[in-house]
Amino acid sequence: MGRTGIVVSDLVLSFMWTWAGVLVNILVHGVLGFSRKDTTGEIVRYLFSVISMFVFAFLQKLTKGGLYNPLTALAAGVTGGFSNFIFTVLVRIPVEVIGSILGVKHIIHVFPEIGKGPKLNVAIHHGALTEGVLTFFIVMLSLGLARKIPGSFFMKTWIGSIAKLTLHVLGADLTGGCMNPAAVMGWAYARGEHITQEHLLVYWLGPIKATLLAVWFFNVVFKPLTEEQEKPKAKTE
Helix, strand or coil: CCHHHHHHHHHHHHHHHHHHHHHHHHHHHHHCCCCCCCHHHHHHHHHHHHHHHHHHHHHHHHCCCCCCCHHHHHHHHHCCCHHHHHHHHHHHHHHHHHHHHHHHHHHHHHCCCCCCCCCCCCCHHHHHHHHHHHHHHHHHHHHHHHHHCCCCHHHHHHHHHHHHHHHHHHHHCCCCCCCCHHHHHHHHHHHCCCCCHHHHHHHHHHHHHHHHHHHHHHHHHCCCCCHHHHHHHHHHC
């Protein structure tokens, strides 16, 4: 798929991702009738969240690289050469942000009573550190999975989904446990808070620095694959 196709895929997947979380909540708490304080309801919501992540992993594979998270795009862009990095920063990430903003605007239009997205419940620097740490671990895990089990779609998606869900739960009461600046930007834009210091430091600067640190650390600890090692990897994929 060419770059135009990738950009379109990013836009569509980002739009869909903002809807996915809302639809899961509507299904669990609205259709199935579970209380937000019900432990069983939370377990069911987590189950549907994992299913949702499997669906999006399949869509990413189907679109041959479409993404909905700027941090994933940034990690790939940093390791893909200068031209790929520029394309990621100037085109892919802004498109993913636009897709998220459009998604949230559509959600609010259809369901005006829907909540206002993730909320910071701690000090700004504490929040930035929290989002940074969560991002660092998920990027490290993603890079490790791509290196160690390149051909196993189910295993990579299962491990990645459980890890993302676990990290989300750990950070939910502090920052929302988002690890996705575009998705947060969509809700912040709807509230008119997308250029506040809180939003930029906690949901953009912290995660971006953590992503760059994770990529650097991974490449230092785990040497890049040689051409001979890349050949079997390409065959499995």
